[in-house]
Amino acid sequence: MKHLLPHLRLLALLAALPLAAGAQTAERRTSLGLNLSALQYQGDFGSDYWKMERSSYAPGLAINQYLGRGIDLNTQLFFGELSGRRDDKTHFNTTLVNANAGFKFKLNNGWVLKQNAFFQPYLLAGSGWTYASRSGMFDGKRIDLDKGYVDVFGAAGISLRLGGGVSLFVQSGQHLPLNANLDGISETETPRWADRFLQHTAGLTFNLGQAPDADEDGVPDRLDRCPSTTPGVEVNATGCPPDGDGDGVPDYQDQCPTDAGTAELRGCPDQDGDGVGDAEDACSEVPGKVELQGCPDADNDGVPDQEDQCPDTPAGAQVDAQGCPSPTEANNDTDGDGVANDVDRCPSSPGPASNRGCPEIRADVRQRLKEATQFIGFELNRATLLPSSYPTLDSLAQLLRRYPDYTLSIAGHTDSRGAAAYNLRLSRERAAAARDYLLTRGIDAARVALRGYGAQHPLADNATDAGRSRNRRVEFDLFLTGDPNAAEAKYGPEPTAPSPATLKKATPVKKAPAKKIPARKAPARKAPARKALSPSARATKAPTKAARPAGKAKVPTKKPAKAPARPGARPGQR
The missing domain is CATH 3.30.1330.60 (OmpA-like domain)
Structure with missing residues (x-):
């Protein structure tokens, strides 16, 4: 247990390192991994495979270079030892220094899983060099030997994306040092594969570098087609918010996300083009006036044509609620809303007495005012x-x-x-x-x-x-x-x-x-x-x-x- 404590301290230090921003992609091509491995021997002394209590521990380093969405170049280096014992006259202790390089085949390649997925499975295949320094005895005779071997290596693992630039990974792999004699006993039947070992590894990978990303949406500025996206808004691979109906108004601002509309109406349609959205337009097929809910008023007397019983009233004439000239001002109620002019706060705009003769603000309008807050944005730290x-x-x-x-x-x-x-x-x-x-x-x-x-x-x-x-x-x-x-x-x-x-x-x-x-x-x-x-x-x-x-x-x-x-x-x- 004592020899394991320095390695545990190393992992604790790695876990305390700050998370970098961004993920390893074509913009951030290099990553550095620090890890701790459990080595398990198999040979003439028997097999320690999957016996964690028989494992020896080895610190290691890995460097990963991005080649494409589905493949990376991977290099690894570790230092450890293997041992076995039958009795006082037959035992061995072999120190290993291993370096290998190969290819990492990623499943978070954009076809199987997203590149920034939380779970990122992968396979490793490579080859390298294992240097073995052996000491020990066989039937009382010394079997000391220092020698290097070509190593064939294969592994499977999974990375867990902890943040923008840090991943925790675990993997298990098989090392086959060709014709290696790690334990001092010659194997006659299968000398090529007689002595081998498993490597179970856990560690942290840190992606190096950071591509500029002004709006912090995870898409580098070089690839971002919408570089001023509001923080926190979901974006696609090009850095733009989704726009389901293709009207140029992103879904998060589109009041009618399934119907193509205009930017002026926050993405809602306006088939007659009068500036009043179809949902609020009382005359959606005929252009009209905004103040009359999109209905026309040919004589400009404030009464929509469909309600105007006198559609040719002279300009400037006072009219009643039916659009006809008022025969007299005796009723002292210009807008005909039942509220006398002397107490009517809005004598030219009809409204209920409960609102002092003024038009009431509709509930949907008040809701629009409340929602407007979230659509107003400013440049960073500016007005x-x-x-x-x-x-x-x-x-x-x-x-x-x-x-x-x-x-x-x-x-x-x-x-x-x-x-x-x-x-x-x-x-x-x-x-x-x-x-x-x-x-x-x-x-x-x-x-x-x-x-x-x-x-x-x-x-x-x-x-x-x-x-x-x-x-x-x-x-x-x-x-x-x-x-x-x-x-x-x-x-x-x-x-x-x-x-x-x-x-x-x-x-x-x-x-x-x-x-x-x-x-x-x-x-x-x-x-x-x-x-x-x-x-x-x-x-x-x-x-x-x-x-x-x-x-x-x-x-x-x-x-x-x-x-x-x-x-x-x-x-x-x-």
């Missing part, structure tokens, strides 16, 4: 929207046109990593980026309100990657224009931005190279002007610049001293 966010924001613009009496609340949140002051600014900038995009789609700036709450209101535990991913979000809510902001009703007032001095302490400033700071040539009296536009001051002014492109206007091109305020300037992923 720049990913293109995959555009279809969702386009659909929100359509909702705002459908509900002209409502304002959209956008609330930005972060996880808890990093300084609180930085998180507060980043959450507000990301909300501003979403707002700016909506303004480019023709939405009035007064109808989009933003708030930033930093890491103050998590949805999940910030101690886990999954929890932090849920906490990094932008939330959307509709509320009647003039009512309290929906985000403030849910989370309270927006936190106050810290002072410039506090923010500078919270966000370390990395000085730009001297050649990139033209401001150094300016007189010292101009320094206060640069200090006035601190990161917190720019975060406070963010809502007033509706047309500012997200993630770009915050880095002045003429004042490099502000470069540390870029969202990507701090370490860690946001």
